[in-house]
Amino acid sequence: MSNFEEIKPRELKPALLELDGISRASVEAHYKLYQGYVNKRNEILGKLASVELGSANQVYSDFRALKVDLTFAIGGIKNHEVYFEHLGGPGGDPAGAFRKLVERDFGSVDAWRADLKATGMAGRGWAWTAYDWDERRLFNYIGDAQNTFPVWSATPLVALDVYEHAYFLDYQTDRGAYIDAFFGNLDWDVVNGWIQSYAIPAA
Numbered sequence: 001m002s003n004f005e006e007i008k009p010r011e012l013k014p015a016l017l018e019l020d021g022i023s024r025a026s027v028e029a030h031y032k033l034y035q036g037y038v039n040k041r042n043e044i045l046g047k048l049a050s051v052e053l054g055s056a057n058q059v060y061s062d063f064r065a066l067k068v069d070l071t072f073a074i075g076g077i078k079n080h081e082v083y084f085e086h087l088g089g090p091g092g093d094p095a096g097a098f099r100k101l102v103e104r105d106f107g108s109v110d111a112w113r114a115d116l117k118a119t120g121m122a123g124r125g126w127a128w129t130a131y132d133w134d135e136r137r138l139f140n141y142i143g144d145a146q147n148t149f150p151v152w153s154a155t156p157l158v159a160l161d162v163y164e165h166a167y168f169l170d171y172q173t174d175r176g177a178y179i180d181a182f183f184g185n186l187d188w189d190v191v192n193g194w195i196q197s198y199a200i201p202a203a
């Protein structure tokens with residue numbers, strides 16, 4: 001087993017407690033779930049360090065269970081770090097580099113937004129707009145859990161959490177209204193900062 005270091009949860013930005021249409025109570029409860037993913041990631045990696053490799057078995061083994069659930073914990077960390085980081089802005093239509101990529105790869109901002117919303121309505125956990133480094137374009141991917149179904153070599157730039165924990169307190173079962181509120185709180189400066197730091201080629 002490789003060496004590992006424990007990680008700590010990122011702090012919640014103060015702006016996250018003042019979102020428009022997503023309540024403080026909802027965000028605070030959501031942040032606790034994120035802290036839980038970080039704790040479980042640390043716990044699982046600690047246990048993996050002492051599991052007997054010879055006991056590995058595909059039907060059931062501690063090694064298998066730890067490896068599978070590690071992907072759920074790490075997915076939960078990465079997904080929520082994107083989610084929390086790019087909320088707290090004024091929403092509205094995307095600007096800058098992201099807008100140009102969207103217009104090239106979806107035809108228009110409205111087409112991108114409609115596709116991402118539909119992806120979020122169809123998913124059981126997540127919808128992401130990600131840049132695929134092999135196809136060199138944006139695509140909206142669907143997810144049913146923290147660890148399904150991301151693809152290799154794609155970098156998420158928008159992460160829409162559609163687990164019920166994200167919206168039930170504020171919207172009960174009206175997921176569509178929550179998705180509209182999500183769009184209304186995105187911070188395009190953050191997304192464009194990621195495009196720059198990842199050196200995603202301009203459209």
Ligand SMILES: [Fe+2]
Binds near residue numbers: 030080161163165166
């Ligand atoms: Fe979540």
